[in-house]
Amino acid sequence: MATLQVSNVHSQYQKQVVLKGLDLTVEKGEIIALLGPSGCGKTTLLRAIAGLQHITEGEIAINGNTVVSDKEFVASEKRGIGMIFQDYALFPHLTVAENILFGVKIANKAQRVTRLDKMLSLVKLDGLGERYPHELSGGQQQRVSIARALAYEPEVLLLDEPFSNIDAKVRREMMLEIRHILKRHNISAVFVTHSKDEAFVFADKLALFNHGKIVQCGDAEKLYLCPQDKYVADFLGASNYLPAKVIADKTVSTLIGDIESDRPLTMALNDEAELLLRPQHLVISKNDKGLGEVIERRFLGHVCQYLVQIDDITLDVHSECLDINIGEKVAITVTRHHLILL
Amino acid sequence: MILGLARRWSVASYTLALLIVMPLIALILQSLMPDEAVFGHLIDTVLPTYISNSLLLMFWVVIGALLLAIPAAWLVAKCRFPGRNIFQWALLLPLAMPAYVVAYVYTDLLDYAGPVQRSLRGLLGWQTPHDYYFPEVRSLGGAAIMLALVLFPYIYLLARTAFLEQSASLGHAARVMGCSPWKSFWRLSLPMARPALAVGATLVAMETAADFATVSYFAVPTLTTAVYDTWFEYGSLTAAAKLSTIMLFVIFAMIGFERFARRKQQLFQKQSSPGELDSYSLSGVKAFAATGYCFGLLTLAFLLPFAILLQYAWGYFAESWNAKFFEYSFNSLWISLLVSVICVCIGIVLMFVRRVSPRRADMLPSRLASTGYALPGTVLAIGILVPFTQLDFAINDVAEYFGFEGPGLVLTGSAFILVCAFCIRFAAIAIGSIENSYKRISPSLDMASVTLGLTPKALLARVHIPLLRKGIFAGLLLVFIECMKELPAALLLRPIGFENLATYVFQFVSDEQLEHGALAAIVIVLVGLVPLIYLNRSLEQEK
Numbered sequence: 001m002a003t004l005q006v007s008n009v010h011s012q013y014q015k016q017v018v019l020k021g022l023d024l025t026v027e028k029g030e031i032i033a034l035l036g037p038s039g040c041g042k043t044t045l046l047r048a049i050a051g052l053q054h055i056t057e058g059e060i061a062i063n064g065n066t067v068v069s070d071k072e073f074v075a076s077e078k079r080g081i082g083m084i085f086q087d088y089a090l091f092p093h094l095t096v097a098e099n100i101l102f103g104v105k106i107a108n109k110a111q112r113v114t115r116l117d118k119m120l121s122l123v124k125l126d127g128l129g130e131r132y133p134h135e136l137s138g139g140q141q142q143r144v145s146i147a148r149a150l151a152y153e154p155e156v157l158l159l160d161e162p163f164s165n166i167d168a169k170v171r172r173e174m175m176l177e178i179r180h181i182l183k184r185h186n187i188s189a190v191f192v193t194h195s196k197d198e199a200f201v202f203a204d205k206l207a208l209f210n211h212g213k214i215v216q217c218g219d220a221e222k223l224y225l226c227p228q229d230k231y232v233a234d235f236l237g238a239s240n241y242l243p244a245k246v247i248a249d250k251t252v253s254t255l256i257g258d259i260e261s262d263r264p265l266t267m268a269l270n271d272e273a274e275l276l277l278r279p280q281h282l283v284i285s286k287n288d289k290g291l292g293e294v295i296e297r298r299f300l301g302h303v304c305q306y307l308v309q310i311d312d313i314t315l316d317v318h319s320e321c322l323d324i325n326i327g328e329k330v331a332i333t334v335t336r337h338h339l340i341l342l
Numbered sequence: 343m344i345l346g347l348a349r350r351w352s353v354a355s356y357t358l359a360l361l362i363v364m365p366l367i368a369l370i371l372q373s374l375m376p377d378e379a380v381f382g383h384l385i386d387t388v389l390p391t392y393i394s395n396s397l398l399l400m401f402w403v404v405i406g407a408l409l410l411a412i413p414a415a416w417l418v419a420k421c422r423f424p425g426r427n428i429f430q431w432a433l434l435l436p437l438a439m440p441a442y443v444v445a446y447v448y449t450d451l452l453d454y455a456g457p458v459q460r461s462l463r464g465l466l467g468w469q470t471p472h473d474y475y476f477p478e479v480r481s482l483g484g485a486a487i488m489l490a491l492v493l494f495p496y497i498y499l500l501a502r503t504a505f506l507e508q509s510a511s512l513g514h515a516a517r518v519m520g521c522s523p524w525k526s527f528w529r530l531s532l533p534m535a536r537p538a539l540a541v542g543a544t545l546v547a548m549e550t551a552a553d554f555a556t557v558s559y560f561a562v563p564t565l566t567t568a569v570y571d572t573w574f575e576y577g578s579l580t581a582a583a584k585l586s587t588i589m590l591f592v593i594f595a596m597i598g599f600e601r602f603a604r605r606k607q608q609l610f611q612k613q614s615s616p617g618e619l620d621s622y623s624l625s626g627v628k629a630f631a632a633t634g635y636c637f638g639l640l641t642l643a644f645l646l647p648f649a650i651l652l653q654y655a656w657g658y659f660a661e662s663w664n665a666k667f668f669e670y671s672f673n674s675l676w677i678s679l680l681v682s683v684i685c686v687c688i689g690i691v692l693m694f695v696r697r698v699s700p701r702r703a704d705m706l707p708s709r710l711a712s713t714g715y716a717l718p719g720t721v722l723a724i725g726i727l728v729p730f731t732q733l734d735f736a737i738n739d740v741a742e743y744f745g746f747e748g749p750g751l752v753l754t755g756s757a758f759i760l761v762c763a764f765c766i767r768f769a770a771i772a773i774g775s776i777e778n779s780y781k782r783i784s785p786s787l788d789m790a791s792v793t794l795g796l797t798p799k800a801l802l803a804r805v806h807i808p809l810l811r812k813g814i815f816a817g818l819l820l821v822f823i824e825c826m827k828e829l830p831a832a833l834l835l836r837p838i839g840f841e842n843l844a845t846y847v848f849q850f851v852s853d854e855q856l857e858h859g860a861l862a863a864i865v866i867v868l869v870g871l872v873p874l875i876y877l878n879r880s881l882e883q884e885k
Contacts, residue, residue, distance in 0.1 A: 075344075
């Protein structure tokens with residue numbers, strides 16, 4: 001049974017339809033990222049799951065128990081949800097220990113202390129229980145909010161842009177650490193972000209949103225390598241598109257020549273479409289007879305970015321080769337991979 | 343927002359709000375009743391004078407207060423001169439002075455028998471009033487000056503804040519383009535502060551419209567005194583209600599204007615971020631003039647009247663330090679305490695519902711409940727007398743119907759009506775104070791609490807109330823002080839033989855022997871100083 005089942009959810013916010021028929025399944029122990037630009041409805045879905053936002057149609061079930069549908073509405077406080085907020089939402093009038101034990105129902109004092117100690121050591125804040133939230137750094141506050149949510153032993157953990165207020169330097173480290181905690185305790189989580197990099201690092205699966213709908217959902221690799229449309233392709237990374245025609249089972253013809261795929265193509269012979277090429281799939285080489293001309297060169301550190309003009313098309317190429325200058329003629333070839341036609 | 347918030351919360355907040363607007367509705371209904379005799383007579387005789395006096399008084403007080411406040415605000419905000427740090431807060435002190443006390447003190451000083459005219463006569467050899475001209479203190483102009491002296495701090499406070507918030511880079515830009523301080527005041531600071539000045543002027547005008555004691559003491563008939571006289575002399579509730587409704591129109595027109603000005607104010611202030619202030623350093627004659635102006639203003643509006651009060655109190659201490667003084671202080675104290683606790687509870691319930699309710703209609707009660715503060719004390723008193731007299735009659739009728747002896751005027755004849763009136767008038771203060779506090783609580787705290795299993799009641803008790811502590815305290819304090827000072831409603835509604843400090847002091851003012859009430863007046867002034875210290879501290883903290 002899935003930990004969280006969202007079926008055909010519609011929702012309105014201030015008379016605007018924000019969610020337009022969403023389906024989503026989260027299995028036990030799985031971390032799913034809701035990814036998309038701001039205003040696409042991902043936070044609304046998160047709040048609907050938590051019971052902080054009404055839905056107009058559809059159904060949400062947690063561990064097989066319906067929490068909201070046409071007929072039912074289970075209040076937030078009875079859903080067993082853990083939630084982590086962008087601003088951490090720590091109670092400023094309570095100490096770290098009081099914050100962590102805030103939602104813990106057990107009355108036995110010894111058990112409470114055990115739970116507290118366990119949580120503090122889990123998030124590596126041993127000995128800081130008596131501090132107040134304002135006495136902690138941003139990263140420490142984030143950890144307290146994680147500990148508070150986990151101490152409540154939620155069925156599912158919801159994270160609303162939890163890393164956006166953390167210093168870029170420690171963000172990645174923090175994400176890996178929390179991911180590790182969630183994985184170790186086999187906790188299911190739904191994570192909202194607008195950053196694909198955060199989604200790649202933190203989540204098992206991505207659900208990419210656009211205008212209140214989930215466009216594509218699946219493994220990060222699958223979405224990156226086999227996007228279903230240009231929106232997904234562009235959201236997850238820089239992309240080039242070349243007009244192409246299928247001329248054989250695995251081969252397309254383009255203006256930079258015929259290109260062969262390492263797997264069969266999704267389109268039939270003689271179909272015309274656009275070929276998706278990631279910058280790192282293109283290989284640039286100096287060639288006086290080449291079709292392309294470098295019109296811009298930008299040193300990015302680990303690679304050098306070249307913009308290459310071929311006819312009326314500009315290609316974005318990443319290369320480790322640094323010795324090509326603006327105005328030089330170049331040839332472009334494609335490394336062998338699974339070609340995607342859109 | 344709590345989606346599953348029980349309906350009973352909404353019902354509670356609507357009930358409270360309706361109880362609070364009840365006098366307003368009753369007043370308007372009562373004013374629609376026919377009452378040709380008294381009101382018709384008023385229209386034929388004195389009503390035009392009352393209205394023109396009210397409007398003239400408001401006009402002159404606003405002009406006077408603007409003239410007093412703007413230079414002081416600009417000097418304190420933009421210049422450095424000796425004593426500036428003291429004047430910054432000290433110029434708020436006059437707010438604590440009841441205008442009628444100031445009026446009394448100046449009348450005492452300046453009338454024919456007072457020390458000023460006496461010494462002039464002695465110096466210049468005049469014998470009778472016909473020998474020279476001296477302006478009459480007890481006149482409309484005199485009342486305007488007294489009110490301007492105690493009300494100018496409203497404009498001063500708002501103007502100072504507006505001047506301080508004007509971005510320093512604008513001032514730099516003007517200076518670089520060759521603007522002298524004088525020019526930059528006229529071309530930059532003043533136009534940008536205009537919305538704040540408009541808000542301040544409206545506040546002053548509303549306070550003036552509500553003033554009863556000063557005009558009554560100076561025998562300048564206005565709408566407020568008319569309401570009072572109509573009720574006490576003619577005993578006509580309907581005519582009083584009609585007069586009150588006229589005042590309501592004036593007040594609501596001013597509130598509309600204030601809202602309008604405030605809308606613009608936001609626009610003005612958003613554009614300029616407050617910057618590090620770079621003020622003009624004054625020296626020599628200019629510094630002397632600046633200090634002199636601020637000190638003169640402070641002396642006239644606060645130091646001199648307060649010193650005279652102290653002198654009275656000292657001279658008549660033995661007579662004033664008596665059982666009555668303690669009894670009336672105690673009356674003021676318990677009423678103020680009770681009212682402030684009730685108002686804060688009302689504020690908490692209304693603002694809690696407003697914050698967490700998912701129903702849009704629940705935004706309304708807290709707004710409705712804030713209307714009470716706009717009603718002048720006299721108007722509110724008439725408004726509350728209407729339903730309470732009806733209720734009293736009803737209670738007696740019911741009692742007699744069942745064969746008991748009627749209990750008499752249980753509502754209108756007891757301090758209960760006073761408590762109700764004060765609650766209605768001052769609930770808005772508590773609501774505002776708690777609303778401000780609520781703004782500082784992140785909405786995600788509510789979501790966190792609810793997802794952690796808290797019921798709405800527990801959310802209020804365990805999260806909101808502890809975090810609202812400051813707002814609750816401020817609300818308690820401010821309501822308490824307003825209750826100690828409120829005069830007109832107390833005068834109209836107090837049961838026979840019941841006095842509090844304000845009515846006690848006013849009695850002495852009316853009887854021309856404030857000397858005996860000076861001690862009580864000092865208590866009122868000192869209590870009134872507390873919120874000013876508090877206000878000033880919170881302003882300092884915001885910086």
